[in-house]
Amino acid sequence: MNKTYHAFENLSQHRARLQESVQLGSGIQLAAWRNNFDRVTQLSDHHTLSMYVEGGFDTWHKTPAGWKNGGAPDRFCLLPADSESTWDVRGEFSFVHLYCTDAHLRHLAEQIWDRHPATISLDMQVFQQDSRITQLYRHFLLGCDWRNNANHLTLSSASTLLLTHLLQHYSEVNWRLPDVRGGLAPSVLRNIFAYIEAHLASPLTLADLAQQACLSEFHFARMFKQSTRLAPHQFVMQQRMMKAEQLVRHTLLPLTEIALQCGFHSSSHFSNRFKSVYGIAPSALRR
Structure with missing residues (x-):
C-alpha cells in the first residue's frame, strides 16, 4: 500500500x-x-x-x-x-x-x-x-x-x-562515510544475477537488490560496482537490453510483449532505449 x-x-x-x-x-x-x-x-x-x-x-x-x-x-x-x-x-x-x-x-x-x-x-x-x-x-x-x-x-x-x-x-550526524573495500562474494553475486534475471520484468529498486545480499543499499551499491565495474542500475539496464536483443532476434513475440518482459511499460520507450543502445530500432532489426 x-x-x-x-x-x-x-x-x-x-x-x-x-x-x-x-x-x-x-x-x-x-x-x-x-x-x-x-x-x-x-x-x-x-x-x-x-x-x-x-x-x-x-x-x-x-x-x-x-x-x-x-x-x-x-x-x-x-x-x-x-x-x-x-x-x-x-x-x-x-x-x-x-x-x-x-x-x-x-x-x-x-x-x-x-x-x-x-x-x-x-x-x-x-x-x-x-x-x-x-x-x-x-x-x-x-x-x-x-x-x-x-x-x-x-x-x-x-x-x-x-x-x-x-x-x-545537513544533520548533526557528522560521521565520515565508511570505506567499502572489496566486492561481493561469488556466491552472493551469483544469487544477485539470478534474482535480476528472474525479475527483469519488474520495477526493481536498489532496496530490492540490497535485501537479496543482506546489505545496506549504500554498501551493496559500492560492493556491486567493485565486482562488476558497473553501478546496479547500469548492470540491470544492460541485462534488459541483452535479453531484449535475443528475444527480437530469435523469437516471434510481439515487440510489446518483449518490452513488458524486459521491464518497459510501453513499446515506444522500449524502442527508444533499444535504438540508443544498438543503433537500430527493434522493428528494423527484426526485419
Whole structure:
C-alpha cells in the first residue's frame, strides 16, 4: 500500500500542477510540480527536499523579518519533519520534491554506519546551493522517464545518494562515510544475477537488490560496482537490453510483449532505449 505524504497532498489541494510522481518502495516518493500565483503553508510529519528546476525567482519564503526571496534554478530547500514554512509563489516555476519518512532516514543511517543515533535532525535550508545535489537530480532524476518501470532502479539509487548526502552535510550526524573495500562474494553475486534475471520484468529498486545480499543499499551499491565495474542500475539496464536483443532476434513475440518482459511499460520507450543502445530500432532489426 502506498504511503500518503502530507506535503504532496497539501500541494494537490492548491494551484500546483503535478507533472509526474513515483513511489519507490516504503519511505520515499518523488514528485515533479509546476506552480504559479499560490500561497502554501507546509507542516508535515516527513522530510521534504525541494529542488528548483526552472524559474523560482519570484518564490518568497515567510521569515520573522518578513518575506524573503532567493529561489532560482539549481537552488534547493530542505524542510525537516515537523518544521512549518509558508511560501508565496508570484511567478511560474518548476521543481522536484523528494519525500522521505523519518523512519526511512533513520534506517538508512543505521544501515550505512551500523550505529543507532539517539536522534536524527535535519537542518532546515532555504534557497541554498549544493553542486552534489544539483548533479544528482539533474543527471539522474531529470534524465529519465519516471513512468518507465525500467528506470525505477536509477531513481531509487539517486534518491538514496541524495538522502545519504543530506545525512552527511545537513544533520548533526557528522560521521565520515565508511570505506567499502572489496566486492561481493561469488556466491552472493551469483544469487544477485539470478534474482535480476528472474525479475527483469519488474520495477526493481536498489532496496530490492540490497535485501537479496543482506546489505545496506549504500554498501551493496559500492560492493556491486567493485565486482562488476558497473553501478546496479547500469548492470540491470544492460541485462534488459541483452535479453531484449535475443528475444527480437530469435523469437516471434510481439515487440510489446518483449518490452513488458524486459521491464518497459510501453513499446515506444522500449524502442527508444533499444535504438540508443544498438543503433537500430527493434522493428528494423527484426526485419
